Amino acid sequence: MESLGVAIIGCGSVHHVHVDAIKNNGMGRILWFVDSEEERAKSSAQKYGGKWCTNYSKALEDPKLDLVHICTPHYLHAQMAIDAVNAGKHAFVEKPAATNLEAAKLMAESAKKNNKLIVICFQNRYNPTSLKAKEIIDSGELGKIKGVKGLVTWFRDSDYYTLSGWRGSFDTEGGGVLINQAIHTLDLMQWLVGEVEHIEGNVSTRALKGVIDVEDTADATLYFKNGARGIFYATNCYTDNSPIELEIHMEKGKLRISSGELIRIDDGEHKVLVNENSEQSPYKSYWGKSHDIAIRKFYECLKQNSKTDIIPLDDGLEALKIVDGIYKSSSTGKKIKIN
Ligand SMILES: NC(=O)c1ccc[n+]([C@@H]2O[C@H](COP(=O)([O-])OP(=O)(O)OC[C@H]3O[C@@H](n4cnc5c(N)ncnc54)[C@H](O)[C@@H]3O)[C@@H](O)[C@H]2O)c1
Incomplete structure (x- = not known):
């Protein structure tokens, strides 16, 4: 072909x-x-x-x-x-x-x-750690999910915003750390845990006050339809780009993605390294290494006329619903129903 x-x-x-x-x-x-x-x-x-x-x-x-x-x-x-x-x-x-x-x-x-x-x-859904975590969760071997936490602590200086011409303004970026940097983590949280029903959250501008109109810091509590609860924190005010941290707390143990490794902690704190994202990328480490896979899956799907393993917009909308819910909750002070 x-x-x-x-x-x-x-x-x-x-x-x-x-x-x-x-x-x-x-x-x-x-x-x-x-x-x-x-x-x-x-x-x-x-x-x-x-x-x-x-x-x-x-x-x-x-x-x-x-x-x-x-x-x-x-x-x-x-x-x-x-x-x-x-x-x-x-x-x-x-x-x-x-x-x-x-x-x-x-x-x-x-x-x-x-x-x-x-x-x-x-x-990032195609990272080996994400795929393996999804496999373990879906197998049910660790029981039901009780909670999830997602942390994004990154560094963006004023030049990142002022030199770009479009970042830092609601009209052109749509928001700050939430919609730009942390949306990947929010997407992973909902992809691994399930649909979010309600959200309470807050956004603020701290270290970059006066430089950007959008938020540099955000936090939220996520209430999932399956009863799980999530906590989320994201900031561009740290002094370095730390690897994201994601932990899923289940009835019989925890899964933790941190520093590009997936750790399984069964009851009793017995820790096992399940796998890691070992492939090297010539680009920025915080972009992850899976663009190749995401694009290959899409091309395979177009050539074979199948929709397996791609992220169509309907599915990709969930993270944007969460982002939207956090902005609404922050501006109204209310818990927002998103699904
Ligand atoms: N998936 C990831 O991990 C990841 C990483 C980096 C960036 N991104 C996303 O990629 C997108 C681009 O980011 P970037 O860092 O490359 O931004 P950038 O500012 O470096 O590049 C954007 C380019 O678009 C061009 N452009 C602007 N208006 C245009 C128009 N009307 N027609 C054609 N070109 C136009 C600009 O001239 C510029 O070259 C953003 O959505 C960003 O969030 C995603």
């Missing part, structure tokens, strides 16, 4: 990871590099091979194009994905799906109407 025709929209820091993944899986050929900054589009086209343009509509007109990768600022994701599916193309969208839940729902409707796929890049 012929390789898939691809356009990369947004040639900033993360697009290199996408290009490498496409080259590694050998199932796609990049036809277009698109960036509103001409130099960026041109330089990627020269480096990797392909045509370039500054307006994605031009790439969408290409009959050889099967899908787009959307690697642009958050506020552009929704319209770009909707235009892509309306043009008969599939879309692989970097997280978050959109700057708010309503926009993401419109994306899902457009995908359905056009019978095209919009897949969200929550690559």
Whole structure:
């Protein structure tokens, strides 16, 4: 079967990871590099091979194009994905799906109407530690889940925001640490534990007050439909990017993902290293190492016309519902029902 025709929209820091993944899986050929900054589009086209343009509509007109990768600022994701599916193309969208839940729902409707796929890049679900934790939880061997905790303690300085042109403002980023950095952890929490029903949370701006309009710190209590309770804390005010920490407390023990390792603690504190994320990545460690897998799974699915092992938008929406619920809870002081 012929390789898939691809356009990369947004040639900033993360697009290199996408290009490498496409080259590694050998199932796609990049036809277009698109960036509103001409130099960026041109330089990627020269480096990797392909045509370039500054307006994605031009790439969408290409009959050889099967899908787009959307690697642009958050506020552009929704319209770009909707235009892509309306043009008969599939879309692989970097997280978050959109700057708010309503926009993401419109994306899902457009995908359905056009019978095209919009897949969200929550690559950390494919980390060996996440997959193994899911397998152990689903096997039932540790009993029912009682609780979960997720901690994200990262460092972002003022340059990260002021030099980007789009981060740090609600209009263009959609929020701060919650929607940008911590959304991966919130997604893992709901993917491993189940659907969240209610949320109480708080957001605030502390170390980056005066630099950004959005929050640099957030915390929440999550009430799951299955009775489990979750606690969550995220900040960009730490002095380093620590590995995320995730712990699932079950009737007969705990699973802990920390420093890229999955530890199983059976009753009596007997600790066993179950597995670790050992693959090396040439990119930022906190991006994880699983973009390759997420993109390969999507391409396999397009070629085989099956939906196994991908993260379609409907599924990816859950994390955005949690984010949205925390913002609403923070602004109203109330417990919010999200499902
Ligand atoms: N999954 C992950 O772990 C991960 C890691 C990093 C970034 N991301 C996500 O990837 C996306 C991009 O992040 P980034 O760090 O590469 O940002 P970036 O600012 O480095 O790059 C964004 C690019 O989009 C281009 N752009 C802006 N408007 C455009 C338009 N109208 N048409 C075409 N191009 C346009 C910019 O010129 C820029 O080159 C964001 O959604 C971010 O949250 C995800």
